Amino acid sequence: MxxxxxxxxxxxxxxxxxxxxxxxxxxxxxxxxxxxxxxxxxxxxxxxxxxxxxxxxxxxxxxxxxxQGNISKSDEMPQQMIQPSNKFLYILVVVDYVSNWAEGKALPTNDTRVVIDFLKQLFCRFGVPRALISDRDTHFANHQLAKVLKRYGVTHRFSTSYYPQTSGQVENINRALKRILEKTVGDSPKIWSKKLDDAL
Known part of the structure; x- marks a missing residue:
C-alpha cells in the first residue's frame, strides 16, 4: 500500500x-x-x-x-536574427499532439503558399488530422489556408497569445530544436538548414 x-x-x-x-x-x-x-x-x-x-x-x-543537456555559454549562439542558410530564413515546425512526433522544414519565406504546400505534404504522408492548432500569424490566419483546411475537413483553432500553454508541446520542441542546432552547428551557424533533419 x-x-x-x-x-x-x-x-x-x-x-x-x-x-x-x-x-x-x-x-x-x-x-x-x-x-x-x-x-x-x-x-x-x-x-x-x-x-x-x-x-x-x-x-x-x-x-x-x-x-541534450543544458548548453554552456561557449556553445550558445549570439542572440541575433537567424542567419540565412542557403537562402533559408525560417523553420516551420508541426507537432502531432498524440504521438509527440515533430516534423519541420527550412523555408525561404513564411508566406501562406509555403505553409499550405508543407501541410499538404504532411497530409499525404500521415493522413488528414481532425484539427490544426496554430498561432495567429498572417500565414496561418488567412482565407487561402481556411479554404484548404475546409476542403480537407480540418477544424482550425487558434492559440491565444494570453494562454501560451495551448501550444506547449510545440514550444518545448522549438526550445529543444534550438538547443540541438546550437550544439551541432558550433562555430558555423550558416549551415543550420543542413543540420535541421538530423536535429529533428
Missing part, C-alpha cells in the same frame, strides 16, 4: 531495470527525466523503495539524455 492509497505490485531487484528502461525509453523513445520516469513506474502499477534514485542514475548514464 503506497502513500497515495494505491495498491501496487512490489517488484523484485531483477525486474527493476527492465521496468525503468521501458518507462524511460518507452515506445515513443521519450527519454523522460527522473521524476517523470519514476511517475510512469507508479502509473504502470509497480513499486520498489528506490524508484527515484534508480531513475536518476538511469538518466545520468543515458547517452542520449546527456547529449
Amino acid at each position: 503506497c502513500a497515495d492509497g494505491m495498491i501496487r505490485r512490489c517488484v523484485s531487484d531483477a525486474e527493476t531495470r527492465k521496468i525503468l528502461d521501458l518507462c524511460h525509453y518507452g515506445p515513443t523513445d521519450g527519454h523522460y527525466g527522473p521524476s517523470v520516469t519514476g511517475k510512469k513506474v507508479y502509473d504502470a502499477g509497480s513499486y520498489w523503495p528506490t524508484i527515484f534514485q534508480e531513475a536518476k542514475t538511469l538518466v545520468e548514464t543515458c547517452d542520449s539524455c546527456q547529449r
